Amino acid sequence: MTHAVPNRNWSYPTAIKFGVGRVAELAEHCHAVGLKRPLLVTDKALASLPITAATLNVLEAAGLGRAMFSDVDPNPHEGNMADGIAAYKAGGHDGVVCFGGGSALDLGKMIALMADQTISVWDLEDIDDWYTRADASLIAPIIAVPTTAGTGSEVGRAGVLTNSVTHKKKIIFHPKLLPVVTICDPALTVGMPKFITAGTGMDALAHCLEAYCSPFYHPMSQGIALEGMRLVFENLPLVYADPTDLDARAQMMSAAAMGAVAFQKGLGAIHSLSHPVGAVYGTHHGTTNAVVMPIVLEFNKVEIEGRIDRAAAYLGINGGFAGFHDQVMELRALLNIPASLSAMGVQFADLDMLTDMALEDPSCGGNPVLMTRSNTRALFDACM
Numbered sequence: 001m002t003h004a005v006p007n008r009n010w011s012y013p014t015a016i017k018f019g020v021g022r023v024a025e026l027a028e029h030c031h032a033v034g035l036k037r038p039l040l041v042t043d044k045a046l047a048s049l050p051i052t053a054a055t056l057n058v059l060e061a062a063g064l065g066r067a068m069f070s071d072v073d074p075n076p077h078e079g080n081m082a083d084g085i086a087a088y089k090a091g092g093h094d095g096v097v098c099f100g101g102g103s104a105l106d107l108g109k110m111i112a113l114m115a116d117q118t119i120s121v122w123d124l125e126d127i128d129d130w131y132t133r134a135d136a137s138l139i140a141p142i143i144a145v146p147t148t149a150g151t152g153s154e155v156g157r158a159g160v161l162t163n164s165v166t167h168k169k170k171i172i173f174h175p176k177l178l179p180v181v182t183i184c185d186p187a188l189t190v191g192m193p194k195f196i197t198a199g200t201g202m203d204a205l206a207h208c209l210e211a212y213c214s215p216f217y218h219p220m221s222q223g224i225a226l227e228g229m230r231l232v233f234e235n236l237p238l239v240y241a242d243p244t245d246l247d248a249r250a251q252m253m254s255a256a257a258m259g260a261v262a263f264q265k266g267l268g269a270i271h272s273l274s275h276p277v278g279a280v281y282g283t284h285h286g287t288t289n290a291v292v293m294p295i296v297l298e299f300n301k302v303e304i305e306g307r308i309d310r311a312a313a314y315l316g317i318n319g320g321f322a323g324f325h326d327q328v329m330e331l332r333a334l335l336n337i338p339a340s341l342s343a344m345g346v347q348f349a350d351l352d353m354l355t356d357m358a359l360e361d362p363s364c365g366g367n368p369v370l371m372t373r374s375n376t377r378a379l380f381d382a383c384m
């Protein structure tokens, strides 16, 4: 796999070691931040893959052990967290290496956050200054090594945790959830199943698009979101067609990180619809976003048309808003994303409940069009 990806060390929003093969540096970054007994947190499927064994080998060869916790479900929940904390304490660990997609990264973050706190994790939901309830001095260092290119959790200060009693996805926030070091090694993403490549890539696009359209004032995020969209439109078809294209994989990895930096500005209805669907049906987050994306675009048209016209001009898309909408539809079809929520298994009988949950989701507040009970229910109907 020849490529022209340069090695770069970036310093915002955290220390990012970007480049092909750079996971080999993991042990030196552990040493640099003082980790002597890291726990590698990954998920069940990744646990048995060669990239995970190779990463554990890097730790072991440097005298850091090869401890792994992998009992992590997609859309991870508090039961996974409790098991992970038990493993972390039993092993006498002093920090977490989060290795995987958003599910493993977020759950690893939750272990580092909650291992030594006395409050409930739900007290740290991303509301006002609730994060101050945590004892920050007890939060363990986090190193992140993403193996998907979508969520951007590797550069974010939050983790998404599903409450398995209420079936609600909650965003847990603390500034110290920002990994101290992130290794972005595009080679790790080459083995993703095709539908995960597609879904995670569309998550990155959803982050950029929703941040770009959100009405809040944040010009820095606006710029990052726009360029992030360009990287996805140009590179997601390439990695879908040729999973080994490391140049395009690298661009997608950048786009994922850019999406997460950009969505500090806000998210919107794509995420407020997709969070309850993911929590209730266990669907893949980014794929669910992709299903609802064109319908949400249409829903928001009245508020975002001018803005999307400008984006289309930058992206080289003819036809302004309509051209942009067509481009999203084409990308969705090219990636074999289901065309409706019903095709993903969502039941009409659940739509009232899902509407209530969407309106409670924090992303709802960043949507350009005010979301009400009636228009949100109609939006769900349109997505079916």
Ligand SMILES: NC(=O)c1ccc[n+]([C@@H]2O[C@H](COP(=O)([O-])OP(=O)(O)OC[C@H]3O[C@@H](n4cnc5c(N)ncnc54)[C@H](O)[C@@H]3O)[C@@H](O)[C@H]2O)c1
Pocket: 043, 044, 045, 046, 049, 073, 074, 075, 076, 100, 101, 102, 103, 104, 106, 147, 148, 149, 150, 151, 152, 153, 156, 158, 159, 160, 188, 189, 190, 191, 192, 193, 196, 199, 200, 203, 260, 285, 286
């Ligand atoms: N923290 C955040 O800011 C944030 C943002 C968006 C989404 N999320 C959350 O992230 C989760 C979704 O993460 P995701 O989309 O990365 O999917 P994921 O972590 O659930 O992984 C999906 C599947 O891909 C497999 N996989 C991952 N990398 C692989 C690789 N390189 N080779 C082979 N298989 C691989 C995993 O084992 C898993 O089976 C959701 O829970 C979502 O809510 C978090």
Ligand SMILES: [Fe+2]
Pocket: 151, 203, 206, 207, 271, 285, 289
């Ligand atoms: Fe997302």
